[in-house]
Amino acid sequence: MAAFPHNRRMLLMGRHPPAHPCEGTFMSFVENLIDQVARATGLGDNSRKFVGVLASYIFSRPDGFKGFQKLFQKAGLGGIFESWLSGSPAMRDINAGQIQNALGVRDVNAIAEKAGVPGSFIGTALAGALPLIVRSVTAGGTIPNGLPSGLAGLAGKLDWGDSKVTHLRGNRKRGSFWRWLLPVLALLALAYCGWQMRGKSPPLGTPAAATAPVAMTDGTAQSVGAPTFAFQHSGGKVDVSGTLATAAEKFQLLDALKSTFGSDKVTARLDVDASVKPASWLDRLKAMLPGLKAEGLKFAFNGDAVKLDTTALPEAERVAVSAMFRDQLPKVKVEGLFDRGVEAIKGLKAGYSASELTEALNLTTVRFDTGSANLTRSSQDIIRQAADAIEGAPAGTRVEVGGHTDSQGDAARNQLLSEQRARAVADALIASGVPAERLAARGFGSNRPVGDNSTEAGRAANRRIGYEVMR
Structure with a gap:
């Protein structure tokens, strides 16, 4: 110049x-x-x-x-x-x-x-x-x-x-x-x-009343070349920030946000950096936006991991939002999921009995990749919490991990899948510190339904992992 x-x-x-x-x-x-x-x-x-x-x-x-x-x-x-x-x-x-x-x-x-x-x-x-x-x-x-x-x-x-x-x-x-x-x-x-x-006044085009979105950082370094996206819904307004790989990703996300929440309700600070990897979760996140209108909701993506904060939400909304993140983002590691079973485990008092243990464990929810026995990344935290609880149970307590499926498909295939999933959970618990002799794995196929297999909700309830005390 x-x-x-x-x-x-x-x-x-x-x-x-x-x-x-x-x-x-x-x-x-x-x-x-x-x-x-x-x-x-x-x-x-x-x-x-x-x-x-x-x-x-x-x-x-x-x-x-x-x-x-x-x-x-x-x-x-x-x-x-x-x-x-x-x-x-x-x-x-x-x-x-x-x-x-x-x-x-x-x-x-x-x-x-x-x-x-x-x-x-x-x-x-x-x-x-x-x-x-x-x-x-x-x-x-x-x-x-x-x-x-x-x-x-x-x-x-x-x-x-x-x-x-x-x-x-x-x-x-x-x-x-x-x-x-x-x-x-x-x-x-x-x-x-x-x-x-004006010193540090907002740059041209930034509303004076806009507030910076919560970064939800805890000192963890950002992944090199990782896409980031932070979201906060507060006071009827949505604040977002982050860095994406292309202008196309940025525009698509902005359009989805403004279409969902209203253009006058969204404050965005999204940068574009060609050195950043494409956001593998972008399409799923856009589809999730209509279900993410809860006041006080916060989350932050960093690469293929997301930190979720639902502490300001009523319990029913915490359950619904957590279920959405768990189910819609199976390849993303989700931290901060609200799980009634995990809350029950945290509420166990010193000296809890074996029956109190399994009652809490049976409230937990773990997920697998569709049609496989591979635990989703988001299930790892729940497994670790369950492992700690089993290790803290009275000496000699042994727990049976039971795999269950719905009635869809071939019965023999369902039986095998239930056995494989039970074994996968038991192995994950052992890897988290539970002695192998305190666990057993068993598959039940679709033989012990707890819901109506003619409805989607019933089938979802039947696809589960259960825990019983072994006598």
Whole structure:
């Protein structure tokens, strides 16, 4: 970036130019805008061209900026647009569908083509970038008469078909050009100085009332190259943050969040890093979102593990949310699952009997990969809790681990599967410290149902691991 002549003189004299950006060029303001758009959209290096294309589009409308604003007013979105203007206390969110309603499919597609943004992401990218651009070009409370020169050069000359003008530069006389440009530049510089002087104030486009989402960290180092995603639902608002591998993942997740909770209810700080691995759990998480509306729910993904916090939820919701994470994310290690059996184990008093032990154990829930005897990663914590309880039972206590299935499929296959699952649990308990002589494994197939095999709920209840004291 070129320095002011004043800065050049200072460098020649062996002195550094002032560090504050307000003493730099107008282009520092443009670079800040590009950086904000890059973080809001995940477009990375393409954000420069994207900003240029959008700025060109805005001012190529009939009546320029005011004509662009009228598009939103006609779509019933005037209030949202006005919240983007400089001086408004907080910018309101807009979603991809509302953008399309205001601009029209043809223009949205044209923007995508000229900016080199995939059509499947353009709506969300526009929703992230337009509020920032509108606020920046109206800094100081002035509605610009034409495209500021600092933005005009970002995308080159573009043809918008029926638009009244493409670029202001060259369409007006030199004198009138400077008459509007110089005041605009002065106002932009003053607004930028004010923003910079606020120290750690939120960056352009961040609502002042927004709070940072809970990271739920415990000192554990983040996995190298691992996707992260933290979620908190509090006060009717959803705060999310994290880092994903691609803009596609980011846009898909943002669209799902805003569709589920409402665009005005979601505060997102999602970064894109190409060195991060794809989130294997992303599609399942998007499908789970409608069931994750419980007030006070928190969770945080780090690679293929997630920490779940349901402590603020009523017990029934804790059970439901934990069951969803357990069942929908079988390949993800879930910590913090609420399990009635684990709670019962924690509540055992010193000197508990063998029968009290098995009563608590039979409330636990362990899961297997579909059609196999492989314990899911989330079941490991429950196994460890069960192992500790068995080890603490009265001397000589022996426990039978029983495998049970529903009645679906071949009876012989179910019998074998029940035996294999019982053996898998017994082996896991032994690996967690329980002496092998205190355990036995037995399969019962579908011969001891506790639910109605004609219903899904009944079949789910029948697929279980049971525990009995061996006499």
